[in-house]
Amino acid sequence: MKDPLHANILIIVPRYGQYAETGYYEFPLGLAYVSAALKKDGYAVDVINLNHHGGPVSEVLTQSLKDRSHGYFLTGGLSAHYRSIKEIIDSVRDIDPAGKVIVGGGVVTASPHIMYDYLKPDYMVLGEGEITIVELIRTLDNGCYDCRGVNGVGYRINGGPLVLTEPRGPILDLEQCAWPDVEGFDIQTYLSRQGPNDSLYLYVNDEPRFYPIISSRGCPFSCTFCYHPLGQRYRSRPVDDFIAEVRYVVDKYDVHNLAIFDELLSLKRGRLFEICDRLKQLPRPVKWMCQLRVDTIDEELLARLKDAGCFLVSYGFESMNDEVLRSMNKHINAAQIERAMTLTRKAGIGIQGYFIFGDPAETLKSGLETLSFWRDHPDYHLTMGYVRPYPGSVLWEQQVAKGDPSPTRQLELLDACINRPPNISSMNHMDWFQLKKEVTRATILNDHFGRCLDSCRETDDTYRLSIECPHCGRVSPYRRFKQRILGIFKVSCRHCNQTMNISPMVFEHVKNDYDRNRKVFEHIKLGTCPVIVTPCMDDAEFQAMAEIFLAGVNIAGVMDIDESRIGLSYLDFRIRRRSKENVEAVPEACFLIPLTRYANKIYSHLQSLGVSGDRICRLDEIMPSEVSEVENTIRGARGKEILSELRRSEGLL
Numbered sequence: 001m002k003d004p005l006h007a008n009i010l011i012i013v014p015r016y017g018q019y020a021e022t023g024y025y026e027f028p029l030g031l032a033y034v035s036a037a038l039k040k041d042g043y044a045v046d047v048i049n050l051n052h053h054g055g056p057v058s059e060v061l062t063q064s065l066k067d068r069s070h071g072y073f074l075t076g077g078l079s080a081h082y083r084s085i086k087e088i089i090d091s092v093r094d095i096d097p098a099g100k101v102i103v104g105g106g107v108v109t110a111s112p113h114i115m116y117d118y119l120k121p122d123y124m125v126l127g128e129g130e131i132t133i134v135e136l137i138r139t140l141d142n143g144c145y146d147c148r149g150v151n152g153v154g155y156r157i158n159g160g161p162l163v164l165t166e167p168r169g170p171i172l173d174l175e176q177c178a179w180p181d182v183e184g185f186d187i188q189t190y191l192s193r194q195g196p197n198d199s200l201y202l203y204v205n206d207e208p209r210f211y212p213i214i215s216s217r218g219c220p221f222s223c224t225f226c227y228h229p230l231g232q233r234y235r236s237r238p239v240d241d242f243i244a245e246v247r248y249v250v251d252k253y254d255v256h257n258l259a260i261f262d263e264l265l266s267l268k269r270g271r272l273f274e275i276c277d278r279l280k281q282l283p284r285p286v287k288w289m290c291q292l293r294v295d296t297i298d299e300e301l302l303a304r305l306k307d308a309g310c311f312l313v314s315y316g317f318e319s320m321n322d323e324v325l326r327s328m329n330k331h332i333n334a335a336q337i338e339r340a341m342t343l344t345r346k347a348g349i350g351i352q353g354y355f356i357f358g359d360p361a362e363t364l365k366s367g368l369e370t371l372s373f374w375r376d377h378p379d380y381h382l383t384m385g386y387v388r389p390y391p392g393s394v395l396w397e398q399q400v401a402k403g404d405p406s407p408t409r410q411l412e413l414l415d416a417c418i419n420r421p422p423n424i425s426s427m428n429h430m431d432w433f434q435l436k437k438e439v440t441r442a443t444i445l446n447d448h449f450g451r452c453l454d455s456c457r458e459t460d461d462t463y464r465l466s467i468e469c470p471h472c473g474r475v476s477p478y479r480r481f482k483q484r485i486l487g488i489f490k491v492s493c494r495h496c497n498q499t500m501n502i503s504p505m506v507f508e509h510v511k512n513d514y515d516r517n518r519k520v521f522e523h524i525k526l527g528t529c530p531v532i533v534t535p536c537m538d539d540a541e542f543q544a545m546a547e548i549f550l551a552g553v554n555i556a557g558v559m560d561i562d563e564s565r566i567g568l569s570y571l572d573f574r575i576r577r578r579s580k581e582n583v584e585a586v587p588e589a590c591f592l593i594p595l596t597r598y599a600n601k602i603y604s605h606l607q608s609l610g611v612s613g614d615r616i617c618r619l620d621e622i623m624p625s626e627v628s629e630v631e632n633t634i635r636g637a638r639g640k641e642i643l644s645e646l647r648r649s650e651g652l653l
């Protein structure tokens, strides 16, 4: 062990998503590999995994670090996490200004200049981290702060120009990398709290215990929207090494399932068959999911996968228009996508598929073509989203080259990618608006539901359910079903692995909330009470929601907490801050939360500002099928009112 005074290292894992501290998140394999490399070289490494801690990041870190001192603070992630990483660095600087902060991962590898100036670390590790981090800390430990001899790092000396050393080449022999330090990252907590409805692929067991693993790195393709922080060159682990890790974790951590996150597991067919054969020979069978390209599969391969325990394949379909697929440099076509869907379903394997709209070649016509395919196959429950030109991708370079390349604009572009993808397609504003509206509308109206035959509360927050699949008609029993967000959610059948919608009404304990919400909805649909929309959604998405849910509603204002939006115009209103003062200024108003995954947070915030539940309506708790019911009731009530008026005026009453 190295002298802990000099080499005491703390890795801080950013928090991913709003439910990370209690629910499922994608395990930070990159940081766990870095930790393993440091430990293999004899360094002492502590980890704070913020996904296992609630409360503000600064408080968690202050509390955790009060009795510990560290020479080095390591963190990192993808560009989409840059604000969480900044929050970590700022907190660490406040708590321990003397510690050296090192950031790695796609966030700095894709944009080293901008991110160095924004995040303000001491050093950046660019590209694959395992070798670089060890060499860097060894150099720093020797008292040398100018690290020109270490490939793949970025830093400044005394405020001088940014030094980027020679790029670090890819690690060719992956067997030399120690297995990820999952123990240090508290894998037991990660595994034990997974529930079958925490993520689309966890449905397969009541205790999913999914272990994240990779057997290869890199992908030789160059899809224009994609970025490979670990480099494009494909390298694979020896199958023996991969299987040895699987055997070890199944035994040590009672792993039930594997999520194989290779970018391209099927590049070498013979190797994949060998993996299948070896997985079948495990003392205890495990199920697994993986990511494949549609042009690498056929009936034989899918049958081998299924036979070896594969229950789900994730595909990036992207589009059903060949011109758009060509523009994306995807090297696949619509016929191959359709064939892959048919064959995968025929093999009894579930499909997790994605369409992304808005490539530069996308037109309204091509977008509607993809949407029409989606509508014709609602039973596949494919996910629809938008092209996001993240740093490092070809599309990012094109976007930056188009306008002002200043850091401020690049950060704005990155924020847009994270929050509201910019229109980089061939469409004008009207066509882009129309397409987004239609996509949202189709998603909301997908009524492919499973039928709940039995529902029974097991614990305070879990249920036991029996659900009949709308695809195969068979019934799957589920235990440990958690319900955190009201609203429709998705789960897959344990027999045919196909996905279905589930109504939140399967959970009896939400009934009171549901009834309360429905009453508020009925009230605002009368049109007599002013309604404040909060927060501002994408305008096209809001329009789709308004057309489905909000006929007759008297929208009287808009509130948000995003400072950059306050004062702007939205729905013909000036956006006001969602503050106590502004909320108190409209005591007669109801508040409408549109369909957003942040509905829980917004609901709690409104309550903390003094708004009672009987003035808040959440659209995620309203089923589209209920809208006409409510409208008919209102129409009926109005009809009676009008009839009474007439009779009164005619002297009949």
Ligand code: SF4
Residues within 6 Å of the ligand: 219, 220, 221, 222, 223, 226, 227, 263, 264, 293, 316
């Ligand atoms: S989208 Fe998939 S196939 Fe294309 S470059 Fe990225 S990982 Fe490779």
